[in-house]
Amino acid sequence: MNQFAEKEPYILSPDLKYLREKFDELRRHKKDFNTANCMMITGESGSGKSELAKRYLQIYPSYQDQTGTKQPILHLEIKMANTVKDVLVSLLVGINDPQMGNGARNSSELFTRFVRLSKVIELELIILDEVQVIIERRSEKVISGIGDLFKDLIKETGIPIVFMGMPWARYLIDSNPQLNGRIAIRHTMPIFKVSEQKKFEDFASLVKGLTKSYGLSNAIDTSNKELLLRLFAFSKGNVRQISRLLRSLFIFCTINSKQPNSRLLADIVESLGYPEAINPFKQNITDVVIEENLTESDFLFSHRSKGNSIIAPEIARFRITKDLKIYSIV
Structure with missing residues (x-):
């Protein structure tokens, strides 16, 4: 291995x-x-x-x-x-x-x-x-x-x-x-949210655990609410997404012999195909949009099997003020 x-x-x-x-x-x-x-x-x-x-x-x-x-x-x-x-x-x-x-x-x-x-x-x-x-x-x-x-x-x-x-x-x-x-x-399986304090704290705990496991604790300050909000905006609170991002940071720094730091997240996200306009690590914090699921995804059955289709979950969207409070947007 x-x-x-x-x-x-x-x-x-x-x-x-x-x-x-x-x-x-x-x-x-x-x-x-x-x-x-x-x-x-x-x-x-x-x-x-x-x-x-x-x-x-x-x-x-x-x-x-x-x-x-x-x-x-x-x-x-x-x-x-x-x-x-x-x-x-x-x-x-x-x-x-x-x-x-x-x-x-x-x-x-x-x-x-x-x-x-x-x-x-x-x-x-x-x-x-x-x-x-x-x-x-x-x-x-x-x-x-x-x-x-x-x-x-x-x-x-x-x-x-x-x-x-x-x-x-x-x-x-x-x-x-x-x-x-x-x-x-x-x-x-529970989902993380920014709109509920406990579920956002659970997200912070996940990030803290991952950064510790990868030896990134000095680079990713999980007490930094702004950074956590940016991480949530990128991952939408998805466990797989946040794990992949932090793993990518670890691999990038290991291969290139670089000292890990949160500023590198912007470049890594850009390398994943996110243009600067929607890269939460390059945007001003007041321009970052956060999404979270309101409902579960579902499946629509029709009388003809070829008509079956997946129904995406309903999404709530938020923006962030300068003092790091979130507010709902349409």
Whole structure:
């Protein structure tokens, strides 16, 4: 692993810590009480869902014992879900099926193979990522069939499933009463805001944690409200965006042997394609526009699957006064 990969930080916020503990709890309930409680996590793109799953998988990787390979966690990013068979093949590939999901005459045989192999590898938790893919541009018949598949897998294997995805991923669960009844925990990833003091303080805590992890604490003063407002304006409070920006600063300074400082953020943002007129690190503070989500994104279903479309969240916009107060703009 190179030095940049090793420096990839992960800030375990109270919210993420709670979710990690819930993953542990689901596994414990399965092992100790044979109970398959399941979980639904929804949130906007870049809110930290996938990274949470990847980091959890790193804590509990596959391992070898006297009887063979054991895989306590399956983290599967759903990419193809046109049919029940597509999903079953992806699940089998995810647990290293020797036949890679091939060699079966029908979905029933694939299902039986997954149930058998899940016991062999002692699978304890399935984390399904990007669940909204199942919803997008699929017929009601396909959505219902895949929902039934997950319901049957939970019943047959006793393995809890964590469903993760964009806000409209919940329609997969809500449209299937029996699957819905299996969801013991529902969680929405929180979003940062400038209009609410606590949520802005949480954003500042995230920035502080990231800068400390990258060794940028001297360059990024998280007590500087103006700088925090500029960082929020660039990232819109998105975890992935602010992480990428600070990582870019770290890499730039490392490669070019430069001393990190917040003034370099303007050049880095410009290199990402932001012209000076909308670069929050080059604008006068009173010209900076901040956006935050008022609502979640959603999905509009039509009678024809090709007419389905994503509905963007409603946005609130703010400007900043010279004394660093924000006010709403139309």
